[in-house]
Amino acid sequence: xxxxxxxxxxxxxxxxxxxxxxxxxxxxxxxxxxxxxxxxxxxxxxxxxxxxxxxxxxxxxxxxxxxxxxxxxxxxxxxxx
Amino acid sequence: xxxxxxxxxxxxxxxxxxxxxxxxxxxxxxxxxxxxxxxxxxxxxxxxxxxxxxxxxxxxxxxxxxxxxxxxxxxxxxxxxxxxxxxxxxxxxxxxxxxxxxxxxxxxxxxxxxxxxxxxxxxxxxxxxxxxxxxxxxxxxxxxxxxxxxxxxxxxxxxxxxxxxxxxxxxxxxxxxxxxxxxxxxxxxxxxxxxxxxxxxxxxxxxxxxxxxxxxxxxxxxxxxxxxxxxxxx
Numbered sequence: 001x002x003x004x005x006x007x008x009x010x011x012x013x014x015x016x017x018x019x020x021x022x023x024x025x026x027x028x029x030x031x032x033x034x035x036x037x038x039x040x041x042x043x044x045x046x047x048x049x050x051x052x053x054x055x056x057x058x059x060x061x062x063x064x065x066x067x068x069x070x071x072x073x074x075x076x077x078x079x080x081x
Numbered sequence: 082x083x084x085x086x087x088x089x090x091x092x093x094x095x096x097x098x099x100x101x102x103x104x105x106x107x108x109x110x111x112x113x114x115x116x117x118x119x120x121x122x123x124x125x126x127x128x129x130x131x132x133x134x135x136x137x138x139x140x141x142x143x144x145x146x147x148x149x150x151x152x153x154x155x156x157x158x159x160x161x162x163x164x165x166x167x168x169x170x171x172x173x174x175x176x177x178x179x180x181x182x183x184x185x186x187x188x189x190x191x192x193x194x195x196x197x198x199x200x201x202x203x204x205x206x207x208x209x210x211x212x213x214x215x216x217x218x219x220x221x222x223x224x225x226x227x228x229x230x231x232x233x234x235x236x237x238x239x240x241x242x243x244x245x246x247x248x249x250x251x252x253x254x255x256x257x258x259x260x261x262x263x264x265x266x267x268x269x270x271x272x273x274x275x276x277x278x279x280x281x282x283x284x285x286x287x288x289x290x291x292x293x294x295x296x297x298x299x300x301x302x303x304x305x306x307x308x309x310x311x312x313x314x315x
Binding site for chain 2 (some may be wrong): 031034043
């Protein structure tokens with residue numbers, strides 16, 4: 001069964017000086033088309049690629065990808081902390 | 082050329098370009114000797130075989146997964162059609178004039194299902210359907226121009242037939258469900274309008290191959306648009 005995944009790639013690119021899709025693609029070693037598909041939710045990346053994308057932004061993988069029915073991580077942190 | 086590739090979001094690798102050249106070359110040379118058709122087979126399936134063997138690493142994981150998913154779709158469609166065809170042929174006194182054309186039908190089904198599914202994965206249902214329809218519209222305009230370029234009124238009337246394709250292309254972007262239903266309806270209409278169900282126009286296999294090329298993209302895009310939410314990831 002396919003899993004609905006929410007992605008923060010677009011927002012993180014914006015926060016990193018509007019990093020282009022081309023730049024991100026070059027950093028993680030995929031095509032720009034792959035980044036577009038991930039941002040639009042048409043493709044769920046492999047664990048390896050998800051980790052490489054998180055490393056490119058200097059964050060944890062949970063900050064980039066989450067289950068669609070899960071609350072954003074910041075909200076959960078606020079509740080617990 | 083690079084700009085055009087950027088615009089349509091398609092960057093073929095060197096192996097893909099060589100493969101495409103072999104496919105076209107094979108078909109052209111087959112006019113001289115049918116053995117050259119093997120070149121088309123090598124061009125169409127060779128790069129994929131090399132990638133599966135791990136000897137060619139020119140695609141990233143998204144492209145590989147899209148190709149594998151498209152392969153599965155081609156397997157499902159071709160398998161189902163094969164059983165329907167066996168039932169149809171064996172259930173009555175039906176003799177194929179050119180049984181070897183069966184392989185053409187299955188190759189067309191395999192390849193065009195694979196191609197359509199790949200496009201849907203790469204562009205998403207809305208963009209892929211929209212671009213396929215624009216392609217249909219442009220092809221129709223070119224045929225109209227070639228057919229009635231000496232008769233301006235006839236050219237205008239023929240060209241008007243392309244208008245629904247462009248309208249549907251715009252509709253696919255905004256209202257995918259409505260466009261999906263219309264595309265399937267259009268596919269069914271074309272199927273009966275062009276008499277693909279009878280053998281009056283051509284043989285069973287010729288009709289089927291033409292139906293795959295003409296009706297297949299419309300119905301395939303329509304189904305993809307209707308199931309857009311369920312088919313979000315390759």
